[in-house]
Structure formats: structure tokens, C-alpha cells
Amino acid sequence: MLDKIFRIATRQSPLALWQAHYVQRRLMAAHPGLRVELVPMVTKGDIILDTPLAKVGGKGLFVKELELAMLENRADLAVHSMKDVPVAFPEGLGLVTICEREDPRDAFVSNHYDSLDALPQGAVVGTSSLRRQSQISERRPDLVIRSLRGNVGTRLSKLDAGDYDAIILATAGLKRLDLESRIRQSLPPEISLPAVGQGAVGIECRLDDSELIGLLQALNHDDTAICVKAERAMNTRLEGGCQVPIGSFALLEGDQLWLRGLVGAPDGSVMVRGERRGPRAEAEAMGVSLAEELLGNGARDILREVYQGQPPA
Numbered sequence: 065m066l067d068k069i070f071r072i073a074t075r076q077s078p079l080a081l082w083q084a085h086y087v088q089r090r091l092m093a094a095h096p097g098l099r100v101e102l103v104p105m106v107t108k109g110d111i112i113l114d115t116p117l118a119k120v121g122g123k124g125l126f127v128k129e130l131e132l133a134m135l136e137n138r139a140d141l142a143v144h145s146m147k148d149v150p151v152a153f154p155e156g157l158g159l160v161t162i163c164e165r166e167d168p169r170d171a172f173v174s175n176h177y178d179s180l181d182a183l184p185q186g187a188v189v190g191t192s193s194l195r196r197q198s199q200i201s202e203r204r205p206d207l208v209i210r211s212l213r214g215n216v217g218t219r220l221s222k223l224d225a226g227d228y229d230a231i232i233l234a235t236a237g238l239k240r241l242d243l244e245s246r247i248r249q250s251l252p253p254e255i256s257l258p259a260v261g262q263g264a265v266g267i268e269c270r271l272d273d274s275e276l277i278g279l280l281q282a283l284n285h286d287d288t289a290i291c292v293k294a295e296r297a298m299n300t301r302l303e304g305g306c307q308v309p310i311g312s313f314a315l316l317e318g319d320q321l322w323l324r325g326l327v328g329a330p331d332g333s334v335m336v337r338g339e340r341r342g343p344r345a346e347a348e349a350m351g352v353s354l355a356e357e358l359l360g361n362g363a364r365d366i367l368r369e370v371y372q373g374q375p376p377a
């Protein structure tokens with residue numbers, strides 16, 4: 065085992081590199097003497113930066129090339145932000161470990177205003193997430209939402225250049241990059257329900273690599289894994305594709321799981337919300353049943369309309 069080198073396929077954005085280094089560090093700490101190295105790669109998602117993600121094939125663009133590297137044995141594992149991991153995996157690959165979740169909240173970032181509610185009428189907010197756009201517009205229909213892409217650093221420099229009055233980013237990404245000081249307000253789930261898996265890091269590898277799967281168990285965080293399982297079950301039942309106005313967030317209170325979900329019209333004019341409470345053992349069933357309730361309460365129409373403007377994932 066000790067002569068072998070485990071290779072982590074990773075994108076080269078600062079956040080992706082942080083996550084890959086984090087897993088490298090934790091694997092080596094859990095298994096002293098283990099050799100783990102990074103295999104940095106460029107993905108299509110990193111190259112096409114000027115087009116909304118939904119129009120070029122979705123978040124899967126960031127993952128596909130890492131998966132190919134594992135299937136072709138050029139790498140052994142890949143580290144993902146769980147919110148960017150599509151619901152299905154290629155044959156032979158799977159998600160085997162979910163690490164402890166960082167702060168799951170969305171963050172309000174601005175150079176001039178302390179909170180979402182403090183923004184003046186008609187202020188310009190940057191986000192390319194339909195989920196964030198929908199919830200912000202519901203609360204503040206007067207705000208103008210403008211598209212904002214690129215990695216975290218790029219987004220912050222667009223804010224600093226004056227293109228926006230405020231932008232919304234994930235707290236987890238800002239914390240990991242030591243940019244927490246940029247946060248003016250952490251948006252509670254009641255204001256902005258996070259994306260499925262937000263703040264959690266997951267590890268994918270070949271399902272026949274039992275040696276690696278065994279080593280990775282030391283990094284798994286059961287409570288986070290249960291929560292993300294419930295959120296993903298909801299998203300899967302909704303057929304949540306690449307770019308969707310869907311929020312899903314689970315919390316564990318002892319043995320009890322509390323799952324909240326929403327589907328919103330992108331302009332915030334319609335919002336379908338629901339929740340479930342139940343034993344942790346029923347995480348996935350709760351996700352599915354919450355999704356079905358949302359679909360019956362209007363989510364089906366919202367999603368159909370959103371997908372009409374998008375190519376299939």
C-alpha cells in the first residue's frame with residue numbers, strides 16, 4: 065500500500081485546489097505514510113466563461129473530464145463541491161465519501177451596504193443562480209438581478225469594479241479562501257434556502273477500488289452524508305438538472321432530520337415551499353415525498369417552464 069500513489073483529479077480554480085488539498089491533507093493525516101498527489105486538469109467549464117452555464121451544458125461540464133481521467137486510470141479520485149455534482153454517475157464510478165459540511169448559508173457581499181434589506185430601490189445584484197435570483201426577487205422585487213460568472217475571485221473583482229451593488233456567494237467558498245471578511249450578511253435559510261449539498265465536499269472514485277474506498281471512510285461525516293442524501297433525493301425526484309431554481313436544506317437535531325425544500329419561479333413571483341421532519345433512517349424517503357408534495361403544489365409548472373429555455377442536461 066505504501067508504495068502506491070493515490071492521484072486526485074482536480075480543477076485548477078483556487079476553490080477546487082483548496083478542496084483537493086484538504087482531502088490530500090486529511091487522507092495523509094488519517095493514514096500516516098500514505099502518498100497522495102494532485103493531478104490538475106482544465107475542464108470545459110473552465111474554458112467557456114462568457115455563456116450562462118445552462119446554455120453550454122450545465123455544471124456537469126466541470127465534472128466530466130475528471131471522471132474520464134478516473135475511468136482511464138489517469139487519476140484515482142476526484143473531489144467535488146456537492147452542490148456541483150450531478151445526480152447520476154457514469155458506470156463504474158460513484159460517490160463514496162462526504163466530508164463534514166462547512167457553513168451552508170449564502171452570503172451577501174457588498175462594498176456599500178450591510179444587508180439585503182439595506183439595498184436601495186432598484187439596486188443591482190449579481191448572481192447567475194436561479195435559486196438565489198428567485199428568493200432575492202421574492203423578498204425584493206425591485207432589485208435588478210444581473211448575471212455573474214467566473215470563480216470566486218473573479219466575481220469579487222467584478223463587484224469591486226463597480227458592476228454590481230452587491231453579489232451573492234456561498235459562505236463556504238469564501239471561508240475556504242480566507243475571504244470571510246468580505247461577507248456583510250450571512251443569509252439565513254429562511255431568506256435564502258441553500259442549494260442541495262451546499263458547503264459539503266464529496267469524493268468520487270472507481271467503485272471497484274476497494275482499497276481506496278476503505279481509506280476514504282476515515283473522512284466520511286455521517287451526519288453530513290445523511291443530510292446531503294435527503295437533499296439529493298429531493299432534487300433527483302424533481303429531476304433537478306443543471307441550472308434550477310431549487311433549494312434544499314436538511315438539518316439533524318439529534319436523530320431527527322428536518323428537511324426544507326423550495327422551488328421558485330426565477331422572478332420570485334411564485335414560490336413553492338415545503339418541509340419534512342422524521343427519523344434520520346428515512347432521509348431519502350423524506351426527500352422523495354417532499355419533492356412529490358412540491359410537484360403537486362405547483363413546482364411541476366415552474367420547472368417545466370424553466371427547462372423549456374434550456375437544453376437537456
Ligand SMILES: NCc1[nH]cc(CCC(=O)O)c1CC(=O)O
Binds near residue numbers: 146233234236263
Ligand atoms: N457554483 C460554484 C460553487 N460551487 C461550490 C461553491 C462554494 C461552496 C460550496 O457549496 O461548497 C461555489 C461558489 C458559490 O456558489 O459561491
